[in-house]
Amino acid sequence: MGRNTRKRRTPLAAKAVAGVAALALGGGGLIWANFYASAHEDGGHNRTKSRGAQQVATIDCPDVGQQLRDVPDRARGEVDGELASMDQQITDAYQRLVTTRRAQAGDGQFVQNSILGPLKDRRKVLIDRIKLEINRAGGKAGNDLDRLAGCTGRPADGQQGGGQNGGGQNDGGQDQGQDGGQDGGQDQGDGQDQDDNGNGVAGPVAEDFIDINDVQPGSRDLQNGLAANGDGGSTGTFTTECGTNENNIFNSDNLIAAPGVDNGAHHVHDYVGNQDNDAFSSDEDLANADTSCQNQGDKSTYYWPVLRLQDGTQEFDANDQGGGAEGNIGKILKPAQAELRFAGSKQGDVVAMPKFLRIITGDAKAFVNGNGNANTSWSCTGFEDRQVTDKYPLCPQGSQVVRTTNFQSCWDGQNIDSANHRDHMAFVNADGTCSNGFQAIPQLQVRLVYDIPTPVIENGQVRNPYAVDSFPEQLHKPITDHNDFINVMDDDLMNQVVGCINSGEDCK
Template structure:
């Protein structure tokens, strides 16, 4: 079996394509697991108090970052699975405890079982295991996808109806990302965090969308959609697995400077520092416990020593003695804050609200002055933990989408208007480890739409485009534009279009996205393409997902609802 691994060898994201052997850790190769499986803490959250939304969102992103870091250290053989899991579980325990404290401080009640979700384990991919038993080399660790993740669409039995939902439709024309609006942020799931997704998204619609977007900035932005529709649509890119490094959308120093109020940019508000490139504090002057002055009282950037896109000291000096405090602003070697403040700093450099985050505790993995490890980073690597591209093991040429975006009745007789700034996530980016409860992947081929796949990618015949389809949740709770886990405020209707009690029908968004996969890939490669994913999700097709923020002007939403309810196609 051909196995492709991306090994980051430096801060520039250069990758070597080859085979990673799972060896040197003292473990039995036959028992080698293929990924790290952690409970998804976000799914346990209901309504998060307003005052805790920002720190909780940032700490959820920190948990993702910790898993990506542990996976990289284990996958690159820098640590055994026991070492990686031991460090990861300790980090997660501290972060989750701090998250619970944030919720309580804001007047809420943290889920009782949240702290029990700190423990992760190793998980064997069944497809990989079967491939190894079929003749794969013992001890090899597969990055994914594998040949078993693909199936010839002509070998699939019809399993889906091609009937259209009753009622009318409203199509919004938003282009195909000709503007190359890419980033690895997720403003819904990880607001304020650069590279919060650890994979690159295609964007159409609202031109402002990134980790720092707000309702106000979205409402003031331009759009690629017709009729003044400022809505945001974004989904993970598809890459041709051709061995190329397509770094569009990956985080670099310019991204950090721009997001942090660099030249010509408005400074980001406190709390919107980014966990990967801007706030990861690899022993580079970020205070491990000293009280911080308000943002407007900070000393000049050149004296702060904080990692905001500026030149960093060499990696070998990280965690060692720092320059005098008057130049750094934040000496790592100084006395730690009182115990009650130490649990609040497991946030890898993401600034906390002043009253809760001024005592920031120890940085992840650096309580003993140790240098923080980096995903895929070999000796002397300068890259931060992930950048959405090669550093997060997303390698290959990004393919151009051909997107059709329309709203339907979802089977309901009548639909009501969506509220402006309603946020919806469909599918689950972590479905490989979470299971299929929230999965909503649907893969097919042009001309074979009656054959839909969730757990495999289709191999389409020549001249037939590869299709991914997203049918979004179409029942709204009537009150909230978002929820703590970004799911509870929305639901799916049943087959007759009926919503759960307490929910009402709204237009169902359907995104149909087509791709022309290079024919030579389909003929000559076991793994011709893949969706971008969190590194530990191994690019599995079931992890496919999409995101939507409704920023239609109210009169346009009224037009869409009227078209649907009056059985018109607009």
Template sequence: MSDTMPSRSGSLGRFGGNKRNLVATGASVAVVVIAVAVAAVSLAEASAGPDRADVVAVAPSAVAAASGAPSASPSASPSAPASPSADASKPGTAGPERGAAAPEPVVPKTGWIAVDQAAWNAQVAAYKALSYEPVPAGVGNLPEFRADCEYSHSLPDDPIVAPGLPGASHMHSFFGNEGVDAGTGADDLVRFTATTCEPRQDHSSYWVPTLYDAATDKPAEPTGFRVYYRSLMSDSAGQLPMPNGLRMIAGDAKKKTPTPRGATGQFYCAYWEPGHDADGIARSTNGNWPICEKQAYLHYILQFPDCWDGKHLDSPNHKDHVAHGWNNACPASHPVKIPAITFDIQYGVQGSAAGYYLASDKDVRSASSMHGDAFVMWDVDVMNTRTKNCVEQRRTCDNHGYLK
């Protein structure tokens, strides 16, 4: 990591270089498509507990143009359209106030969401026309820029997996765009610019399953949430920026396997000190959670793919439109090299015998179901400039440009 991550509770310790490439990935998320009306999804079902991980209905909501202007497409809101024939001002005309049945709400559909090719082509042309800005002395050579975000709010919603279906998910902790709920589409991210992220030009929304203290069932919200946009390859040739409206999921919400000491995909103890044990000095009673020493706190690293198919902003399982590069190149099926998003999350807890559980797995109480969602929306000029100067030029940047 580049340097210290700020948080609401104070500065966080730098994450040691030996964990820099830690990747928390899981098997592909199994996605269940439900063909039911929104009206049939009751609050009783939604309150069945945090194990309702992946009730799915994806809406092809409006995709914001790369210029940042909202498109004319309808949003993912499940609000019912007005009846074209009803006129309440005329006697005998059927209308809601005269007892007529309201129109059935539109059920969001799952599937592929195409990128606006004209907008994307315009963004790429503007990106390629940019020249590198001069690099001040002392700037490092880590090809990355970042956004530091604070916790915003929690909801049992998922605007990527279950758009338009409030309460259909397990509890999530949201960061970044403050107006996000189940009905949020790309056009809403453009309009709702209030954010907990720095820089303010990042209007994206990021979320993860809420972490709970197993002893009290109370949430333990992150005290630091840093989002890196970086190159995972040793060569930045052909690098392009991130398209606005891109939606991705990393990890597997359905995975429920133990995470003992040494397991992949576990939480770790972060503290910058020689000889520090990232796996903790002890484990919780069930062995799934580290207990940290001294000033170390629980952290989690979640890595997203760095290659895109160049055609779709989402896919039915929210993963097939992106892929991980290999041997410093993207596969032919996903030829567009984009910055890789990395979540670096700190929780203000140090571990305990009782341990913790994620909203996506209250039964096994392991860390294996940890996952994250990214719904990308930046000021396009800032995205282009940061990608050009920091990722393509392979220079270390912070929230505002070159890290000096």
């Protein structure tokens, strides 16, 4: 059931985009527009403005990956690659959107005719390939996938809700398109905000932040229907200590959703635990790797998108794909604390996780997908009875920013992954039970604590904001935060984890 290393994908269009970026900025990153601010207004540096613009601000595409169910194992590598290509197409179309503002102002049909129409045609080609690959491998791909080819433009003022596109995360990136970003940043137009180094900033904006004092206590139950310790259940815990990425392992790959694809996430991840976790790592690589965990039996990989302070800092990836070249700019903030805990079920014992089980929680595309799979909570130390999912908290002096994620804890009992990387896992019901024959496994709970200077909001602008890395078209919205895990504990340690939880002990 393990995965094999897949052939490295080196998309030509991705190289072309990087070349365009170099031409546009003399070797610097792509220019990404902020549609809330004007380059002609005072105080534009290190600021984003709250005024919502009426122009099309981003691209909303149905998440094809979340609609896939019947994908034979031998077709998954190719299908994941095609899905990654779709993500690159969206990135390229978004770049073209933000570098053709003058043309859009002069032609009300420019976005549809020059961006969305061609994007639909290119997506249809990839959907046809996906259907062919599924059918060749003995699966059955329905023609209803064709309806997912078209994308729409949408303003950035306000979030789409309801998860109408199926929700979910499908990080990936490879391009099949030919004309994404042809303008090369030469037609910037208005509505552009830049940091002190001339990099464009596509969010966050003032409306993405909230004073933690304005969040009502109990506003979001941290368990949210998830497994929790309780009477009659498995009340123990197991904490694994794996550090805070002291070895500075960062990349913009996604081994779960885009295996074998360079820059599959289009944003940078922080890694703790396993020290060999790029897109080309096989299960054997993971099993043989070093680990940052104190318990050397835990070679699991734990990863999440980095937080950045948009203060004009030129990070190591300032000109790279996944970093500054895709709008992820500023100083990378590693957590001051990274607490990784496994908890039990309030309805009974838990069973062992299978080795190499993959779990994605949260949704990297929630700004356009809707909040159906959004899961991370934001808060501040000393205020953790106040949780919010769609805002970044403004913490008082002396208080730290907290990101908390509780993973799905019901497993189908058979698969370490699924076609859409979600169906093999589920959240518990409101009463703590698992449905449809699923089994309760230890629930991973991740709590990350950060020392972040509190942004200042003045006159509808936020100065030096912090934000989670994201796909470019997701505009760094907090709702897009997500977390990933691959279990690589040895059998002895996993049995110890299960034993501690089921016996009511708190172990490390």
